[in-house]
Amino acid sequence: MxxxxxxxxxxxxxxxPGSAAIPADAPVADEIPIALLVDISSGQVLYEREADRRFVPASVTKVMTAYTAFKLVDEGALRLDMPFLYSEEMEDEWYAEGSNMFLRAGERPTIAQLLLGITTVSGNDASVAIAMASTGSLEEWLELMNANARELGMRNTHFGSPNGFPDGGQTYTTANDLALLGQAITQQYPGLYRRFFGHRRLRWRDITQVNHDPVTGRVDGADGMKTGFTNEAGFTFIGSAERDNRRLVMILAGSPTGEARDESARQLLEWGFDGFERQxxxxxxxxxxxxxxxxxxxxxxxxxxxxxxxxxxxxxxxxxxxxxxxxxxxxxxxxxxxxxxxxxxxxxxxxxxxxxxxxxxxxxxxxxxxxxxxxxxxxxxx
Missing domain, CATH: 2.60.410.10 (D-Ala-D-Ala carboxypeptidase, C-terminal domain)
Known part of the structure; x- marks a missing residue:
């Protein structure tokens, strides 16, 4: 009872205002079907649109890859300074395949360098490399990712790849589930989060690439996290910012254009901070x-x-x-x-x-x- x-x-x-839980005037473009803004300092939802609707996250998947690596590092099962020998087989499969760190066979990036390749330039190759370096097989790595999702309460999420590359619908999630992941990675591993997220560019060998994160460096307090795009998923984003001991996590998914996603992301965070006061x-x-x-x-x-x-x-x-x-x-x-x-x-x-x-x-x-x-x-x- x-x-x-x-x-x-x-x-x-x-x-x-009018709706007790969710004000309706948040500045999210009408053409974006899925949106969520959560004040994780209290757990309060400030705005939502189709937050339990499943979608393909694309490269936003890499936030769980980073979280899984952070957890292994925290447990002592993985060292940030550990080098990994990148193989010819991996180069043949992943070199210049979508967003890339552009790793070459025979190179020995450390786990820390691979994490920066994942969080800064969304390296599909770096994501696969860190999975192999950590467990020796993609199957075992995916088991870890999905076990972590279950542990966090992400009940409408499944991962079929470490990088969000199209996999026939095996990888899916919801905005509410990603908010749980955003809360976990920022609160459970704040030091690792600050170290690896929020960088504006990355240089590997003679290749310099910029981060496509639309909020870091543009919104006060913003420090990550990850964009995503495939033809199937559209333009997605999970982002976070902290001001005056308030941390917000936001998710946008299914945007038809990158411009609509990026502008809505910046405006939604500003609205969440400026339009509310903590009591x-x-x-x-x-x-x-x-x-x-x-x-x-x-x-x-x-x-x-x-x-x-x-x-x-x-x-x-x-x-x-x-x-x-x-x-x-x-x-x-x-x-x-x-x-x-x-x-x-x-x-x-x-x-x-x-x-x-x-x-x-x-x-x-x-x-x-x-x-x-x-x-x-x-x-x-x-």
Whole structure:
């Protein structure tokens, strides 16, 4: 059974324009079918258009390739200074095949150099090289990519290649899934993200290429991530920027032109920062209520916020009422350990759920002994 309790807070009047969760005036070109802007500092969706619609990501796939490499590096299974011997077979298959680092047989790029080739110039060859260097086979690398996608909750995503090259529809994703990936790569590996994303150009041998990222260096705080294009996918982009401890992640997909994608990407990020202001609703550690406990030494357990509960509010807004609810499936079965995530705090505006954050138990609750079970049974009966 799902339980819900409203929390009454003082001064519970927030401002919000017409649609509570998603304002409709974001500057995204009408011809772009898929768009999403998320404030990952709070998890709040600022704008969405067909965010659960599957599409072919093209070279945006390489963000998962970079994430998979970052994870291996963090675990100690891969070294950034490790060289990899690029083979004739790989050169024959991938030299000048789409976007390229232009690797040649016999060269020994390091893992760090391959990562820069992936994140800066979208090297199809570098993506395959890092897969082979890490696992020895594309099949094992793809298993890692797809396992990582499942672990991140990317339920509508599958990878059939390490670089997004056309593969007969094996590779697909959604904007909501890519937002999870964008959050993970920026928050779990911030040092590696800063080191390898956001570079404007790359020189390999005597070849200098520029990054096609439309926001880095053009939007204040923008630092990546990845464009993509195939005839099947159209023009795609996942981008991110951070200002004043607010990080936004945006996705555009299916644009008919690169110009529409690039302009919409820049305008959407600016709109997300300039059109909203951050407000703390409840501080970190706030005690917000309690939840019922089943077969426990106590009949209830306290609930607190492990992190502050914030929301991004549109600057130009009208007054409206709001409500904060405690939501959980319960009663929650004992035993419970302090710090266990046992419920959620939900912000509802105009009857629409806008934002949720976890709530944790404030104390341990042991399993009830025989006398406590009898007392609990009488309490429930009365």
């Amino acid at each position: 799902k339980y819900k309790a409203a929390i009454v807070l003082a001064a519970a009047a927030l401002a919000w 703390v609703l409840l501080p970190e550690g706030a005690l917000v209520g309690s939840a019922l406990v089943q077969d426990g030494a106590r009949s209830q357990v306290g609930l607190r916020l492990p992190q502050e509960f914030t929301i991004a509010l549109p600057v130009d807004r009208e007054e409206t009422d709001w409500q904060v609810d405690i939501v959980y499936r319960g009663p929650i079965e004992a035993p419970i350990t302090a710090g266990d995530p046992v419920a959620r705090l939900r912000l509802v505006i105009d009857g629409e759920a806008v934002l949720e954050t976890p709530l944790e138990a404030t104390e341990d609750v042991a399993k009830a002994n025989s006398w406590q079970r009898i007392a609990n049974a009488f309490a429930r009966w009365f």
